[in-house]
Amino acid sequence: MRAFQPGYLATIMMATFAAQILFCLLVARQGGITQIPFLVFGLCQIIPGIIVLTATGNYPRQLLALLKKPALELVMTLTLLAIVAVLSAIILAHISGNTLPLEGFTAHYALKDWIPASFLGLPDYFLYLVAIAPLLHLFNAAAEEIMWRGYLLDALRNRLSTGVAIFTSGLIWGAWHIPMVVMLDWVFPGQPVIGSLMFTASLACWGSIMAWARVKGRSLWPAIIMHAYFNALTIGLYNPLVLPDAFLISNHWGATGIFIALSTLLLIHLFHPRKQAHIQGAS
Numbered sequence: 001m002r003a004f005q006p007g008y009l010a011t012i013m014m015a016t017f018a019a020q021i022l023f024c025l026l027v028a029r030q031g032g033i034t035q036i037p038f039l040v041f042g043l044c045q046i047i048p049g050i051i052v053l054t055a056t057g058n059y060p061r062q063l064l065a066l067l068k069k070p071a072l073e074l075v076m077t078l079t080l081l082a083i084v085a086v087l088s089a090i091i092l093a094h095i096s097g098n099t100l101p102l103e104g105f106t107a108h109y110a111l112k113d114w115i116p117a118s119f120l121g122l123p124d125y126f127l128y129l130v131a132i133a134p135l136l137h138l139f140n141a142a143a144e145e146i147m148w149r150g151y152l153l154d155a156l157r158n159r160l161s162t163g164v165a166i167f168t169s170g171l172i173w174g175a176w177h178i179p180m181v182v183m184l185d186w187v188f189p190g191q192p193v194i195g196s197l198m199f200t201a202s203l204a205c206w207g208s209i210m211a212w213a214r215v216k217g218r219s220l221w222p223a224i225i226m227h228a229y230f231n232a233l234t235i236g237l238y239n240p241l242v243l244p245d246a247f248l249i250s251n252h253w254g255a256t257g258i259f260i261a262l263s264t265l266l267l268i269h270l271f272h273p274r275k276q277a278h279i280q281g282a283s
Contacts, residue, residue, distance in 0.1 A: 003056040003151070004158040012055060013172065016147065019047045020176055024183040033184050038110040042140050044180070049143030052151045062154070063146055063220070071217030078213055078226035083130075085252040085260050086233040090241055092256055098246035108240035111136065125236075133232035134225070141227035142220075148173040148207060149214040149223040162215060170207025174200035188247050188254075195248070202253045205261030206230075212268055 002008060023044045030036050053060050093099050106112065106120040114136075119128040148169055156165035178196045180186035188195025210223035230252070242250065249255045 001057065001059065003059050004155045006159065009155045012051060015055070016048050016051055017176060019051070020044060021179045023047065024179040028183050033186065045140040046143040048147035052147050056151055059151055063150055066150060066218065066220040069217065069219040071219035071222050074213045074217040074222040075225050078210065078222045079229050081264060082226050082229040082233065085257055086230070086238055088260060089250050089252045089256045090238060093242045093246035093250035096246060096250060098243040098250065099241050100243065105240045110235050110239070129232060129236045133236050134228040137228040137231040138224065141231060142224045145220050145223045145227055149211050150220055153211050153214060166208050166211040166215065167204065169211050170204040171200070173207045174203030177203060189244055191248065198248060198254050202257045202261065205258055205265060209261060209264055216272070
């Protein structure tokens with residue numbers, strides 16, 4: 001497939017990174033993330049999906065095959081893993097005294113104006129986070145995943161071994177977030193260098209897990225659902241509760257997340273020996 005050729009892939013990646021940098025520049029010119037509607041900031045997640053759907057020839061047809069199979073066991077496993085990772089980070093932050101009180105913390109939820117006020121009370125808010133909030137992030141998560149665990153992973157597998165392609169796709173996904181950290185103080189405010197390294201490393205690990213699930217289940221749904229849960233729990237639970245002093249260590253995108261993700265990858269390596277799984281369109 002022409003879209004999998006190295007030159008074409010490089011062009012797609014350059015366009016994706018250029019769009020991300022341009023988006024961050026525009027947001028920075030407006031005064032940063034806090035000066036724009038949060039939903040507008042979410043547009044950066046949609047751009048990779050648009051590029052795949054409009055610039056990769058016949059590849060979008062292959063995406064349909066990856067969306068037909070639900071892979072429910074993997075969906076449930078990755079969903080549970082996302083919940084455990086975020087809760088672990090919050091618990092560690094709480095132990096170190098870097099969390100806010102539960103009382104009134106929902107007032108800091110970035111999407112509070114978009115949901116019924118009744119959802120903001122406890123314990124209903126926790127049920128909302130698990131059962132409803134991920135649905136609000138599903139479209140954006142899918143838009144990203146059709147690029148990173150869809151087109152990019154298949155294009156890399158066309159040239160590299162599956163293991164190398166899995167890790168490389170995660171590493172590129174992590175690097176794509178660097179402009180957000182450097183230019184917008186995203187996730188690690190005031191830590192542009194160490195924050196970029198930490199974020200890239202953690203996303204390389206989490207991206208490898210999602211890519212492994214994509215290959216094993218021959219489905220994008222496990223990655224999409226995990227991505228949606230991560231975003232929902234980060235914005236709805238972690239960010240309103242945890243103080244910035246804890247972000248580098250007690251963070252599912254920081255040291256805590258890297259440890260959990262690496263431990264998961266080790267378990268995958270030990271208990272799920274690599275097989276030569278064939279994905280339509282990748283050879």
